[in-house]
Amino acid sequence: MTVVPEPAPRTSRAGRNLPAAIAVGLVLLGVVGASLWFRDxxxxxxxxxxxxxxxxxxxxxxxxxxxxxxxxxxxxxxxxxxxxxxxxxxxxxxxxxxxxxxxxxxxxxxxxxxxxxxxxxxxxxxxxxxxxxxxxxxxxxxPQQDGRWLVAIFILLAVANDTGGYIAGVLFGRHPLAPTVSPKKSWEGLFGSVVLTTLVGLVGVHLVLDLPFLPHGGAPLLGSSLMLGLVLGLMTAITATVGDLAESLLKRDLDLKDMGSLLPGHGGVLDRVDSMLFTAPFVYLVLSVATSGPAA
Structure with a gap:
C-alpha cells in the first residue's frame, strides 16, 4: 500500500505559512477595527x-x-x-x-x-x-480629536509597510538590506514599503483631517495633506524597518527564530508589533504637531 505524504503547508519566500499568515493578519485587523468602532x-x-x-x-x-x-x-x-x-x-x-x-x-x-x-x-x-x-x-x-481615526491611520500605515515591503521584496528583491541581521530584507522591499505607506498616509490624512491638500503661503510645514502624508509615509517605512531589524538582531543574539508561536504564520505578538512599537512615538509626534493648529 502506497502512502501519499500530506502536502507541506505553502510557505512564502520569507519562510512563513502564507495562508495562515494572511488569515491571522485579517483576523487581527478585524479585531482592531472592531475595538475602535464604538468607544476607546x-x-x-x-x-x-x-x-x-x-x-x-x-x-x-x-x-x-x-x-x-x-x-x-x-x-x-x-x-x-x-x-x-x-x-x-x-x-x-x-x-x-x-x-x-x-x-x-x-x-x-x-x-x-x-x-x-x-x-x-x-x-x-x-x-x-x-x-x-x-x-x-x-x-x-x-484622546485627541478624531483619535480613533488617527489610530486607524497608524495601524494602516503599519499594514502598508509590511504589505508593500513583502510584495516588492518577493517580486523584485535582489539587493540585501542587512544580510547579517535579516537576510530576507532587501532595498527593493524598503522601496515598496515607502511607496505604499506614502500612498496610505496621503489618502488617510486627506480623508480624516480637515487640511488642504496642497501647502499654501504662511501655512505650517505639516499643514497640508500632501506634506503630512509624505512625512508619515517615509518616516513609517524607515522606523518600522529599524524596528524589524532591531528585533531580528535581538532574536539572533537569543538564538530564536520567533519570539513566540501565538500567531500562526507570524510567530509571537512581538514578531507582529515590533515595527509598530518603534514607529508609534514618531507617528504620535507628527500627528500631534499636525493637529495642534498654528501657534498663537
Whole structure:
C-alpha cells in the first residue's frame, strides 16, 4: 500500500505559512477595527493584553540566557502605563514608566543582590521601555480629536509597510538590506514599503483631517495633506524597518527564530508589533504637531 505524504503547508519566500499568515493578519485587523468602532476603552484593553503577551514572550526569551526579568512588576506597570497614557496623557505615561522602573529594580534587589541582579534589572528596564512605554504612544492618540481615526491611520500605515515591503521584496528583491541581521530584507522591499505607506498616509490624512491638500503661503510645514502624508509615509517605512531589524538582531543574539508561536504564520505578538512599537512615538509626534493648529 502506497502512502501519499500530506502536502507541506505553502510557505512564502520569507519562510512563513502564507495562508495562515494572511488569515491571522485579517483576523487581527478585524479585531482592531472592531475595538475602535464604538468607544476607546476596548482598544485600550486590547493594547494592554498585547503588552502583557509581549512581556511574557520577552520573559521566556531572556530565560534562554539565564536572565530572569521581574515579570510581575512589569505586568502591573505595563498595564498602568497603557491606562495612564489614555487617562492622563504624556505626563502620566512618563510617571507610570518611572514608577515601573523603580518597582522592577526594587523587586529584583529584594530577591538578592549581585551581578545577576544587575543583569536581570537591566533586562527588565529594557522590557519596560521596549513594550509598554512605546505602546503607550499609540494610546496617546486616542484622546485627541478624531483619535480613533488617527489610530486607524497608524495601524494602516503599519499594514502598508509590511504589505508593500513583502510584495516588492518577493517580486523584485535582489539587493540585501542587512544580510547579517535579516537576510530576507532587501532595498527593493524598503522601496515598496515607502511607496505604499506614502500612498496610505496621503489618502488617510486627506480623508480624516480637515487640511488642504496642497501647502499654501504662511501655512505650517505639516499643514497640508500632501506634506503630512509624505512625512508619515517615509518616516513609517524607515522606523518600522529599524524596528524589524532591531528585533531580528535581538532574536539572533537569543538564538530564536520567533519570539513566540501565538500567531500562526507570524510567530509571537512581538514578531507582529515590533515595527509598530518603534514607529508609534514618531507617528504620535507628527500627528500631534499636525493637529495642534498654528501657534498663537
Amino acid at each position: 476603552e476596548p482598544f485600550v484593553v486590547l493594547v494592554a493584553v498585547a503588552v502583557g503577551a509581549g512581556l511574557w514572550e520577552l520573559r521566556a526569551a531572556f530565560a534562554r540566557r539565564e536572565i530572569a526579568i521581574p515579570i510581575w512588576p512589569l505586568m502591573v506597570g505595563g498595564v498602568g502605563m497603557v491606562v495612564s497614557a489614555y487617562v492622563g496623557g504624556p505626563e502620566a505615561l512618563l510617571i507610570a514608566y518611572v514608577l515601573t522602573l523603580a518597582a522592577v529594580a526594587l523587586w529584583r534587589v529584594l530577591d538578592g543582590p549581585g551581578p545577576q541582579a544587575l543583569r536581570d534589572t537591566v533586562a527588565g528596564v529594557f522590557a519596560a521601555t521596549y513594550v509598554p512605554f512605546l505602546a503607550g504612544f499609540v494610546v496617546l492618540l486616542l
